[in-house]
Amino acid sequence: MTARYAEFAPRPDLAAHVACVWVFEGEDADEDQRIAPDGRCELIVHYGRPYLERTAAGDYVRQPRVLFAGQLTRPLHIRADGAAGVVGVRFTEAGAYAYLRRPLDAFTDRRAPLDVGGFSAVDEAARLTQVQDHVVAEIARLAVASDPSVERCVADLEAGASVEALCRQTGLSPRALQRRFATRVGVSPRMLASILRFRRVFEALREADAETWTEAAQAAGYFDHPQMARDFRRFVGCTPSQFVAVERGLSSSLADLPA
CATH class of the missing domain: 2.60.120 (Jelly Rolls)
Structure with a gap:
């Protein structure tokens, strides 16, 4: 099947x-x-x-x-x-x-x-x-009340805002903002920003904004391919070429990796 x-x-x-x-x-x-x-x-x-x-x-x-x-x-x-x-x-x-x-x-x-x-x-x-x-x-x-400040911060991180900008926007100290994120998101703002940037690599490939890993890295906001490769090892545990060499399955589907 x-x-x-x-x-x-x-x-x-x-x-x-x-x-x-x-x-x-x-x-x-x-x-x-x-x-x-x-x-x-x-x-x-x-x-x-x-x-x-x-x-x-x-x-x-x-x-x-x-x-x-x-x-x-x-x-x-x-x-x-x-x-x-x-x-x-x-x-x-x-x-x-x-x-x-x-x-x-x-x-x-x-x-x-x-x-x-x-x-x-x-x-x-x-x-x-x-x-x-x-x-x-x-x-x-x-019936949990929402936390609009965290939701706005998440949206700003998705748009590329820095953690420092979030603190200025909310009036919260970095430590206070981190506590809010720990409860409502599960990771710190800085960690979420890193993960979102990594996710944009696959979004760039899926949406045809990039045809190579280097182009995808640039579209996602990385300085260069080696910087993206370091996040691959951090978040996936292998290189980009090793990841795509694995038989297609759940992992490539969840990552939105093009067929």
């Missing part, structure tokens, strides 16, 4: 908190998939065989069927162990707190099991409906 990845816009009542909902199903590559940071937390529901996740010790443990994936600051290695079937809710950079209502830095570089039932649909449309119904219900139940 050929693997398939697809993204869908969230329902209007989720648009303030969710970037997209996605599905991946089929036989994934039988080698490690390197999942790179993208600045966003996710709710993951496995309806196929859950992935195996490589630990720091080098062994593999099976992921829970339903999990909350916190922010990544380093590559995550997972491996398929049978036919995959995943529905994911990708929150906006500052959107997951409304769903979880717990400081997000406690989940950074962690995948936490969720004791959530009711995901029993047998077709794609129903799965997408069920998972979005669940998120809407949790957000309504927890």
Whole structure:
């Protein structure tokens, strides 16, 4: 069975908190998939065989069927162990707190099991409906007030603003701003800025703004290719050429890497 990845816009009542909902199903590559940071937390529901996740010790443990994936600051290695079937809710950079209502830095570089039932649909449309119904219900139940200052800062970082500019804009000290981000985003403003710049590399390739890695690096705001290559090792654990040499699968789909 050929693997398939697809993204869908969230329902209007989720648009303030969710970037997209996605599905991946089929036989994934039988080698490690390197999942790179993208600045966003996710709710993951496995309806196929859950992935195996490589630990720091080098062994593999099976992921829970339903999990909350916190922010990544380093590559995550997972491996398929049978036919995959995943529905994911990708929150906006500052959107997951409304769903979880717990400081997000406690989940950074962690995948936490969720004791959530009711995901029993047998077709794609129903799965997408069920998972979005669940998120809407949790957000309504927890009724968390938004933090407009953090949301504005995230938007400014996406536009290329410096952390110093954010402090001037909000009137917050760097330490105070970092505490706000730790709770609402899960990483510091400086870390998020680095991740967003790295994400723009793949956006440049996908949107045909660049045809080579060097052009993509420049479009993303890097000084040169070597500077981007350092972030590849930091966030993916390999070079750009090594990343694209891996058989196409979940990791290249999530990174928006062109086929």
